[in-house]
Amino acid sequence: MPNNRKVPEINSTSTADIAFMLLIFFIVSTTMSIDAGITRKLPPIEEDKPQDQPEVKERNVFIVLINRNNDLFVENGPMDISELKEKTQEFILNPNDAENLPEKILLSKKRDQALQKKENAKAKEIQKAIDIFGDRYVTKGVVSLQNDMSTKYEAYIKVQDELMRAFNELQNQLAKEAFGKEMDELTEEEQDLVKVVFPLAISEAEPAKVGGGK
Amino acid sequence: MSKFKKKGSNELPAISTASLPDIVFMLLFFFMAATTMREVTLKIIVRMPEASEVKKLEKKSLVSYIYVGKPNKQYEKKFGSEPRIQLNDALKDIPDIGQYIASEREKRDEADIPFMTTALKVDGDTKMGIITDIKQELRKSNALKINYSTRKLIR
Numbered sequence: 001m002p003n004n005r006k007v008p009e010i011n012s013t014s015t016a017d018i019a020f021m022l023l024i025f026f027i028v029s030t031t032m033s034i035d036a037g038i039t040r041k042l043p044p045i046e047e048d049k050p051q052d053q054p055e056v057k058e059r060n061v062f063i064v065l066i067n068r069n070n071d072l073f074v075e076n077g078p079m080d081i082s083e084l085k086e087k088t089q090e091f092i093l094n095p096n097d098a099e100n101l102p103e104k105i106l107l108s109k110k111r112d113q114a115l116q117k118k119e120n121a122k123a124k125e126i127q128k129a130i131d132i133f134g135d136r137y138v139t140k141g142v143v144s145l146q147n148d149m150s151t152k153y154e155a156y157i158k159v160q161d162e163l164m165r166a167f168n169e170l171q172n173q174l175a176k177e178a179f180g181k182e183m184d185e186l187t188e189e190e191q192d193l194v195k196v197v198f199p200l201a202i203s204e205a206e207p208a209k210v211g212g213g214k
Numbered sequence: 215m216s217k218f219k220k221k222g223s224n225e226l227p228a229i230s231t232a233s234l235p236d237i238v239f240m241l242l243f244f245f246m247a248a249t250t251m252r253e254v255t256l257k258i259i260v261r262m263p264e265a266s267e268v269k270k271l272e273k274k275s276l277v278s279y280i281y282v283g284k285p286n287k288q289y290e291k292k293f294g295s296e297p298r299i300q301l302n303d304a305l306k307d308i309p310d311i312g313q314y315i316a317s318e319r320e321k322r323d324e325a326d327i328p329f330m331t332t333a334l335k336v337d338g339d340t341k342m343g344i345i346t347d348i349k350q351e352l353r354k355s356n357a358l359k360i361n362y363s364t365r366k367l368i369r
Contacts, residue, residue, distance in 0.1 A: 012232060012235060013231060015235035016231065016234045016235045016238050019235055019238040019239050019242050020238055022242050023238055023241055023242045023245060026242065026245035026246055026249055027245055029249065030245055030248065030249045035270070035271040035274070035277070035333060035361075035363060036268040036269060036270045036271065036363070036364065036366060037265070037268055037269070037271070037333065037334075037361040037362045037363040037364045038265055038267060038268060038269070038361065038362045038364060039269050039331070039359070039360070039361045040359075040360050040361070040362065041358050041359060041360075042349060042352060042353050042358040042359075042360060043353070043358075044353065044356065044358060045353045045354060147342045147346075148342065149341065149342060149343035149346070150341045150342070150343065151341065151342040152338065152339060152340070152341065152342070153263065153336050153337070153338055153339070153340040153341070153342060153345060154263040154338035154339065156342055156345070157263040157264075157265055157338075157362060157364060158263070158265075160265070160362065161265035161266060161267050161364075161367075164265075164267035165266065165267050168267055
């Protein structure tokens, strides 16, 4: 019969409904947010701390304190958070070799020190850095971040972020100079070399009561 | 104009919905690929602070989460309104963290343990005292890689 030549179409209207149902389920159960944050490494607990550790000179420590009222104090003076990044960078770079800013040390000297302590892997790493960046001065300074028991977490993260920004900017500058790329675009080994010159030297104080907290 | 009238019938042709499933499937696949299932139901309110210098957490399977914040309205009676710690689905205390880390480690391959990260999802209004305690506890269990989870702030 001429009418039967056409194959009847399968009704696909309901496929959409089924797919919609699944879609709605996935939309509801989705958390789109990508987890991101400030990554840090905690110092291991040392039970038998060596007694003969060299004292860190006062000029080599950059004290950043957030008190219980979430006010920022840097080197015992109040400071606005907007200035923190610049001050930190000034502390790390010490461009004019100021007396009150931290000492600097040549990479080659640091390498020799590592060799003396028989830290061969570290010495090798430093040598590699010298090959790429040249024998340049690196700082001995350390940022010491202190907070009170009742400091707000938000304020703490703000300061952490600002400090990270200071370091990241310096690392980025160096990466651009030496490799012509942003820090993120470098391989892990290259990133490590940049970190030899600008290590993320932020030390967090052992829990103690500071700033008149209860 | 009569040219057109001759051919067409008066009825409007039905719009074909045959491609609708295709479109919906496309969306569906997108969401399926982008989804990470919610692992826990939060019993506390966590509004994370903002930061700009963030790094993405890379291997999600190697991340264990610690949530800190004030209990939800419905749990306020039971747990009070002070910030509490949530591990998995239950509100716990600081000494439980060591055990939590140990159980998280048991779930992973031994070779992966050094790469495990602990993500702290903490409400911005929390006091640092509790964070410091958590960090001390993590140091004790030798879980040294941590990540302060934040929302992204674009400068």
